[in-house]
Amino acid sequence: MATTEETKENAESYVAELQKKVTDAFDIFDHESNKTVDVRYRGNNRRSLGCCPTEGELHDILAEIEEEEPTGYIRFEKFLPKMTKILLERRYKPSPEDQLLKAFHVLDSEGKGYLTQEELTKYMTEEGEPFTQEEMEEMLSAAVDPDKGTILYKDYASLMAVEET
Incomplete structure (x- = not known):
């Protein structure tokens, strides 16, 4: 002790x-x-x-x-x-990966496993608390698969999640 x-x-x-x-x-x-x-x-x-x-x-x-x-x-x-x-006080902690994935699944109503840049931009700027243009650009630069032009949200959710230390 x-x-x-x-x-x-x-x-x-x-x-x-x-x-x-x-x-x-x-x-x-x-x-x-x-x-x-x-x-x-x-x-x-x-x-x-x-x-x-x-x-x-x-x-x-x-x-x-x-x-x-x-x-x-x-x-x-x-x-x-x-x-x-x-x-x-551990205030304002980010959502865990499983919650982020659930949110992406809701947005991906067709169950494709990805979102297009246009879809994500629409959701993030028109729904709920909208992202600023700068926040949107920052998010897209990290999230978009440069070869396909889509957001493979399973991969992106793991990047967004912050592990508790």
Whole structure:
């Protein structure tokens, strides 16, 4: 059995590891290297950390970390504690692979085992919470089989799923 001191050290080590992940993800989108990120990258930044909040949840997070006078930028010193807390609480986790496959099966009403680029674009931009053009392009670049021009969703679902660590 671990001692209280070992448990505390393990917890501190885990928090430090999470903070490094958050810092690394932030730095990717900090194009000016000035510890700020354009709010337009807010979704990409969180998804790179394995968080998949809805657009409404993103707005709520942004409201908590944005400056009093909105500047269009998120400052690192506000982002780090908020994202560390979200990761510690394991909030906004992506769907597991089996749920993603079920969703794709619903979209593939003919049972072909794939979706066309046009079908996926229609579903992702016209149904539910629509993807932005940038999100759609990012998804298609990762999902479309370049030889067939289709999305073999069984393969793509495994790429989208994030394993619990």
